[in-house]
Amino acid sequence: MKLISVIVATCVLGAVFGLDDFLDCPGNDNILGLFRRCCTSDEMPNGCECFDISSSTPFTNSAFHKPECPDNLGVKFILYNNDYAAGQVIKYGASSHFNPTYPVRVVAHGFTDSGFAPWMVEMKDEFLKNSKYNVILVDWQKAAAGPNYPQAAANTRSVGAMIARLVQHLHQSGAPYGNFHMIGHSLGAQIMGYAGKEIKRLDGASLGRISGLDPAGPLFESYGPVVRVDAADADMVDIMHTDAEAVVDAGFGTRYSIGDVDFYPNGGKHQPGCPAETYGLLSMISFEDEKDGGACSHGRAVDFFTNSINKCRYNPPTGGSGCTMGYHTSVACRGDHYPTTTDTAPYC
Secondary structure, eight states, rough: OOHHHHHHHHHHHHHHHHHHTTTTTTOOOOHHHHEEEEOTTTSGGGGGEEEOSSSSSSSSOSOOOOOOOOOHOOEEEEEETTTTEEEEEEEEOOOOOOOEEEEEEEEEEEEOOTTTHHHHHHHHHHHHHSSSOOOEEEEOOOTTTTOOOHHHHHHHHHHHHHHHHHHHHHHHTTGGGGGEEEETTHHHHHHHHHHHHHHHHSSSSSSOOOOOOOOOOOTTTTTTTTTTOOGEEEEEEEEOOOSSSOOTTOBOOOOOSSSSHHHHHHHHSOOTTTTOOOGGGGGGGGHHHHHTTTHHEEEEEHHHHHHHHHHHBBTTTTGGGGGGGGOOOOOOEEEEEEEOSSSSOOOO
């Protein structure tokens, strides 16, 4: 309790008196807190972190919405592994059934979705069938709620920082950073980019891999790599583009190549078997309700990745298995690739 009290006191002092480079809260909340929010919580890196959205930073992408703090985010981390399949909510600093000898797979959903969504559960199950893993599902449903997309986009920064704090704790318990594979869909992909950036900032280390499943494009794709998921965020970053059209054309994904390797299945814009998508962000009022409708192409990325774990190999037209799309992509694979799929599950 004394340590937490010291952290709280020093963070408050940093915010009030403008103490630079003190913990993770340099400066104050500037102009009555209009452009910066400082969060004091043991779930944040070093117990305190500030998020600036002013024009003096690259983070002008959230339409003046500031990231929220852990007390308002409602984030849950649910751990599953082959020793404890029932699932356990875990927190930074607390004991758990985490097994540091197993590789770690961390999965995050996107806008208007849930950590208990059927696709999240299915992906977790496929991982546990494949080998012995720790699988952590990130439920940030409250922070990702619609209809306020800019607020959810802003919250990706604070959720990413919380994930980094947890990963740092699990690393200290014996899990190498290289054993962490982060998988994020849509805004979840942007979250994983921030988690990777935080680990580099905190420890000068790299996570093993980030897989971005149709990373959210609106408010991200036209910004630099510090704002969005990027190839520098982990030792390997593979990106899958399934809805890579402009938002004015009802696209929700990122159009541009941003990873070490980028896959554009079926051309990357519209997926076979999906209906025409005409409503853009309006299709995302409830992702689960529209996963097979207005958000079908956007959601197909999670199906491709899940099926690639045990069921399918989505090889490029050249037939090179090293650049198969999905879970088994080789760490040596680079560049853009254009595999084709079928129009019915499992799409291979």
